[in-house]
Amino acid sequence: MxxxxxxxxxxxxxxxxxxxxxxxxxxxxxxxxxxxxxxxxxxxxxxxxxxxxxxxxxxxxxxxxxxxxxxxxxxxxxxxxxxxxxxxxxxxxxxxxxxxxxxxxxxxxxxxxxxxxxxxxxxxxxxxxxxxxxxxxxxxxxxxxxxxxxxxxxAMAVRKTAIHPRERGLVYGDNRIAELTKRVLHSAGFDIVDTYAEDSATPLETDAYDYVIETRPTGPAFDEMIRAVRPGGRIILKSRPAAPVPIGLRAVLRKELVLESASYAxxxxxxxxxxxxxxxxxxxxxxxxxxxxxxxxxxxxxxxxxxxxxxxxx
Ligand SMILES: [Zn+2]
Ligand SMILES: [Zn+2]
Structure with a gap:
């Protein structure tokens, strides 16, 4: 001082x-x-x-x-x-x-x-x-x-959403927010959480996850996330992009997905x-x-x- x-x-x-x-x-x-x-x-x-x-x-x-x-x-x-x-x-x-x-x-x-x-x-x-x-x-x-x-x-805001520790989850993205989000979930008892690098050579499994947490807001990333989440599953929106992002809503509707967001804990x-x-x-x-x-x-x-x-x- x-x-x-x-x-x-x-x-x-x-x-x-x-x-x-x-x-x-x-x-x-x-x-x-x-x-x-x-x-x-x-x-x-x-x-x-x-x-x-x-x-x-x-x-x-x-x-x-x-x-x-x-x-x-x-x-x-x-x-x-x-x-x-x-x-x-x-x-x-x-x-x-x-x-x-x-x-x-x-x-x-x-x-x-x-x-x-x-x-x-x-x-x-x-x-x-x-x-x-x-x-x-x-x-x-x-x-x-x-x-x-x-x-x-x-990152802790994801705990306010309707996701559940026993569900199979995915944090989409290979960055520190994704890593931090995974740690926050682990500390809250969410053990079945994968992470996925968007430039990975292996595509994601189809209809495999109860929920996907988005940390990479691009159109192609949303296409992949929509494909990877099971019908009736959730996509948790976490990013704050500067501009609007295109989302394939037809595919969202076909699977009756829930889009949920959470800003801060x-x-x-x-x-x-x-x-x-x-x-x-x-x-x-x-x-x-x-x-x-x-x-x-x-x-x-x-x-x-x-x-x-x-x-x-x-
Ligand atoms: Zn900040
Ligand atoms: Zn106010």
């Missing part, structure tokens, strides 16, 4: 079609907000889509939404945190007014704002966020693990999962903020490991 708060900070800023590391003002925490010194931030496909202009975004915009850091200042009316607290943050900022919010499912608020898309995000030395999306980071979790909580939260459950399961083999290199283009390239290309940006003030 800085003794005297700086007034300017480094941040990865998107302005129109250009993305650069710029000096920008340090945000002031508004009413109900917490100012966090960002330690580490993970790079995600959503950040890359935003950087490429594939998603509707605020402009100018500081990118980044997966992060952990240290509380440095509190806005008015925030009593739950103190400067120096280690924290991780859920990037879904709920509206606080809708049915999902009233049902205490803020992570599923359909009217949410999203850090690094609709409002300034975490590829910066500091970020101000509402206190209700800030979670204490357990002492034995590293900032890297804390910054990985949002992908875990997304409660963020606290993701932190609890990380406290019990070692995922460090899914976590990759850390780059300086200035090298964000290298980090974006590595993350987009590698797929096996999460890439991070070190955001701590120098």
């Amino acid at each position: 800085a003794d005297v708060m700086p007034t300017r900070m480094r941040a990865v800023v998107k302005r129109g079609t250009s993305v650069t590391v710029s000096q920008v003002p340090v945000p002031r925490p508004a009413h109900g907000e917490v100012l966090i010194g960002v330690e580490l931030a993970g790079v995600c496909r959503t950040d890359i889509y935003a950087a490429k202009g594939l998603l509707p975004c605020a402009d100018p915009l500081i990118l980044g939404h997966e992060f952990a850091g240290v509380v440095v200042a509190l806005g008015p009316e925030v009593h739950r945190f103190s400067p120096g607290d280690r924290v991780a943050v859920m990037p879904v900022i709920p509206c606080g007014l809708c049915r999902r919010c009233a049902a205490d499912e803020p992570e599923c608020c359909p009217h949410h704002d999203f850090l690094g898309v609709g409002r300034h995000g975490a590829f910066a030395e500091y970020v101000a966020v509402p206190a209700n999306v800030v979670h204490p980071l357990p002492d034995h979790l590293s900032f890297r693990e804390g910054a990985y909580a949002e992908p875990v939260c997304a 409660p963020f606290a459950e993701a932190l609890a999962f990380l406290a019990k399961h070692d995922v460090t083999d899914l976590l990759g290199d850390t780059y300086a903020l200035e090298d964000f283009t290298d980090a974006f390239t590595a993350d987009g290309a590698g797929e096996e490991r999460k890439t991070f940006l070190s955001c701590r003030p120098r």
Whole structure:
């Protein structure tokens, strides 16, 4: 924590079609907000889509939404945190007014704002966020693990669907989300879960699975998934593609398949999962903020490991 708060900070800023590391003002925490010194931030496909202009975004915009850091200042009316607290943050900022919010499912608020898309995000030395999306980071979790909580939260959402541990399941895709999803299922007692690499030479068995979890949203991938799932089975949608995806609905209807989706589990459950399961083999290199283009390239290309940006003030 800085003794005297700086007034300017480094941040990865998107302005129109250009993305650069710029000096920008340090945000002031508004009413109900917490100012966090960002330690580490993970790079995600959503950040890359935003950087490429594939998603509707605020402009100018500081990118980044997966992060952990240290509380440095509190806005008015925030009593739950103190400067120096280690924290991780859920990037879904709920509206606080809708049915999902009233049902205490803020992570599923359909009217949410999203850090690094609709409002300034975490590829910066500091970020101000509402206190209700800030979670204490357990002492034995590293900032890297804390910054990985949002992908875990997304993977854990599959447990909210109607799939059952005794069914035969498939996670379609050969990437870290697929691997993480498989681990989440195993931890919940789902033992009969295969994974399938989309470039595999062996085609999937026909009508073989009670459910298929999608992590690769392309037309050909959906053709394969629809073929592999049994009649009356489920396809669980997990991806967040930037553009619409063609799905062979005639084949879906012929087999009376159920298409089900699940966005997030409660963020606290993701932190609890990380406290019990070692995922460090899914976590990759850390780059300086200035090298964000290298980090974006590595993350987009590698797929096996999460890439991070070190955001701590120098
Ligand atoms: Zn993400
Ligand atoms: Zn809401």
